[in-house]
Amino acid sequence: METGELNPNYYPARRAAAVVQHYLNTRYGSPYRWMFLGNVHNASSEDVTEGRKYQLELTIQEMISNVSGPCSAELLFPGAGTPQVQASCDWLLPNNTRAQEEAFYQQHRDSHNLVSGDRIPDSYGHMEPTMKPFWHLGGVASSFIMLEQSNQSTLYNMAQVANFTQLETEKDQLRFQYHVLLHEMVSQEIIHWKMLITWSPAEGVKVLQTDLQPKCNCEDPPDSIN
Amino acid sequence: MMLCLGSVGLVLLALTVQNGHGAPDSAGWNGKDTTERNYYTRYHNMTEISDWMEKMKRENPDVVSSMVYGQTYEERNITLLKIGLNSTKRKKAIWMDCGIHAREWIAPAFCQYFVKEILQRYKTDTKVKEMMKNLDFYVTPVLNVDGYIYSWLNNSTRLWRKSRSPGPVGCTCYGTDLNRNFYANWGTVGVSTNCCEETYCGSKALSEPEARAVTDMLGKMSGDILAFLTIHSYSQLILVPYGHPNISAPNYNELMEVGLGAVKAIKAVHGMDYTVGTWPDILYPASGSSQDYARLIGIPLSYTFELRDKGEYGFELPEDQIQPTCEEAYAGVQHIITYAHDKAFYSSAFKRYFFQEILGLLTLVMQIRLINIVIEMF
Numbered sequence: 001m002e003t004g005e006l007n008p009n010y011y012p013a014r015r016a017a018a019v020v021q022h023y024l025n026t027r028y029g030s031p032y033r034w035m036f037l038g039n040v041h042n043a044s045s046e047d048v049t050e051g052r053k054y055q056l057e058l059t060i061q062e063m064i065s066n067v068s069g070p071c072s073a074e075l076l077f078p079g080a081g082t083p084q085v086q087a088s089c090d091w092l093l094p095n096n097t098r099a100q101e102e103a104f105y106q107q108h109r110d111s112h113n114l115v116s117g118d119r120i121p122d123s124y125g126h127m128e129p130t131m132k133p134f135w136h137l138g139g140v141a142s143s144f145i146m147l148e149q150s151n152q153s154t155l156y157n158m159a160q161v162a163n164f165t166q167l168e169t170e171k172d173q174l175r176f177q178y179h180v181l182l183h184e185m186v187s188q189e190i191i192h193w194k195m196l197i198t199w200s201p202a203e204g205v206k207v208l209q210t211d212l213q214p215k216c217n218c219e220d221p222p223d224s225i226n
Numbered sequence: 227m228m229l230c231l232g233s234v235g236l237v238l239l240a241l242t243v244q245n246g247h248g249a250p251d252s253a254g255w256n257g258k259d260t261t262e263r264n265y266y267t268r269y270h271n272m273t274e275i276s277d278w279m280e281k282m283k284r285e286n287p288d289v290v291s292s293m294v295y296g297q298t299y300e301e302r303n304i305t306l307l308k309i310g311l312n313s314t315k316r317k318k319a320i321w322m323d324c325g326i327h328a329r330e331w332i333a334p335a336f337c338q339y340f341v342k343e344i345l346q347r348y349k350t351d352t353k354v355k356e357m358m359k360n361l362d363f364y365v366t367p368v369l370n371v372d373g374y375i376y377s378w379l380n381n382s383t384r385l386w387r388k389s390r391s392p393g394p395v396g397c398t399c400y401g402t403d404l405n406r407n408f409y410a411n412w413g414t415v416g417v418s419t420n421c422c423e424e425t426y427c428g429s430k431a432l433s434e435p436e437a438r439a440v441t442d443m444l445g446k447m448s449g450d451i452l453a454f455l456t457i458h459s460y461s462q463l464i465l466v467p468y469g470h471p472n473i474s475a476p477n478y479n480e481l482m483e484v485g486l487g488a489v490k491a492i493k494a495v496h497g498m499d500y501t502v503g504t505w506p507d508i509l510y511p512a513s514g515s516s517q518d519y520a521r522l523i524g525i526p527l528s529y530t531f532e533l534r535d536k537g538e539y540g541f542e543l544p545e546d547q548i549q550p551t552c553e554e555a556y557a558g559v560q561h562i563i564t565y566a567h568d569k570a571f572y573s574s575a576f577k578r579y580f581f582q583e584i585l586g587l588l589t590l591v592m593q594i595r596l597i598n599i600v601i602e603m604f
Contacts, residue, residue, distance in 0.1 A: 009507075011509060123269075123542060125545060183385075183537075183541070185461070185509075185510075190385050
């Protein structure tokens with residue numbers, strides 16, 4: 001493994017930067033705030049006793065407001081276990097999405113009209129506008145899993161929200177059961193996870209339970225249509 | 227003096243020819259094209275794509291023909307469109323295939339867009355016309371026909387990647403990763419030997435009829451193919467050979483330079499960033515890819531395109547992004563094929579002209595010296 005300055009376009013820097021993206025989503029993400037990695041500007045890494053440490057300068061893009069900004073981060077891939085990230089993105093202020101988040105929260109807080117949805121996005125990349133915040137929420141919640149599962153040989157994205165169901169609001173937190181499909185780029189595998197999550201503007205996204213689903217080897221010879 | 231001007235003129239001429247094809251032009255749309263515009267902004271199933279191939283042949287009989295060059299595992303035709311102006315001479319070729327991985331729906335959409343574009347442009351764009359005259363474009367809109375059809379079947383099949391051949395004895399899973407099945411350092415890195423996994427490279431190299439079909443075609447055409455382009459999604463990358471970390475392509479510098487030119491052309495369209503590099507540098511090591519095989523048999527310019535996006539929608543790219551994705555990909559492809567074409571059809575002409583120029587200059591210098599000697603004598 002290369003030590004010292006890394007080429008920011010090469011995969012070691014980019015995989016590390018993706019982990020920073022997942023971390024930022026767990027810290028700052030919401031139904032109206034979802035971060036993606038832009039470009040990596042500088043990267044370096046070295047072996048330390050605890051594992052492999054990376055220093056990164058990168059651009060992060062917030063997808064809903066379409067605002068981008070610089071972040072610097074330090075990341076440790078331990079020998080085993082969850083990567084540890086420290087990141088500062090001074091421009092990621094928690095305030096500017098307040099109004100939308102509050103409105104969404106109030107709209108769904110009363111449990112007499114529980115929402116659910118499936119296949120977000122669908123095969124054509126479409127989703128109903130009302131489903132978008134639930135898609136973002138699924139992406140942010142998935143970031144907890146993706147952060148925990150990441151190592152130097154992985155690169156995760158959420159491929160789809162297979163389905164979600166809103167459960168009764170508890171302790172002022174909106175609650176949801178999510179089934180998400182994660183795409184791991186290096187193995188090219190699609191990995192199914194179920195999660196129990198909560199969210200409120202005050203508390204942010206929390207993942208209470210995660211459940212890895214077995215890979216469906218449900219192979220019947222297909223009845224081809226066309 | 228005149229010869230010097232001639233050289234300058236020649237350089238200017240060369241530059242004009244390079245740029246003469248013009249920028250992507252959306253002014254080609256008119257009232258009658260409205261349905262066309264709607265067609266190329268949607269994903270199409272295999273029946274629709276097959277019908278569309280027939281339509282392209284019917285509407286452009288003097289430039290478009292088709293060729294079935296193999297059968298899939300489920301015995302479906304693997305068909306390409308051969309596009310070019312008729313010629314009595316044997317022509318050089320550009321190869322493009324899409325949809326080797328079933329779930330990458332934007333790729334077949336791009337192949338369709340590409341065909342539509344060159345068929346529209348060649349009538350008015352001198353550069354495209356010249357390329358159509360000198361080259362044939364061999365475009366396979368869907369290589370992994372079985373996989374593509376399977377990915378349209380229902381909700382649980384949309385993210386299928388591999389072929390649809392059954393696994394070896396003792397394994398109940400289906401499919402081989404066609405882009406790990408070619409005879410190019412097969413089975414060495416970046417593959418799985420577990421037939422249930424997505425990068426399963428097959429029981430042996432070329433176990434899959436789809437990979438054999440491409441291999442056989444390339445074999446028949448070898449020497450004629452100037453550029454091999456294989457289209458995938460997602461990640462916004464242009465990959466150069468090889469997938470194996472210990473092997474370098476002999477023309478790595480050229481591949482990178484042309485690739486960087488393509489990336490620049492892509493960015494100029496809608497501002498999207500694509501990255502160019504080898505697989506082990508920018509993605510992951512992998513062996514047995516079609517691109518590696520093409521480079522190994524001597525096709526100099528061999529590229530894998532990974533189109534939009536970078537993970538937000540991934541394989542399920544929204545239909546409203548088909549058009550801009552295709553526009554930028556076209557610009558990238560155009561850069562590569564223009565380079566390939568000009569290298570084949572201009573560089574020998576350049577050499578001839580420059581040789582003549584130098585000869586002319588030497589003659590002039592000799593004449594001036596002779597005149598000086600004569601003057602001195604008097």
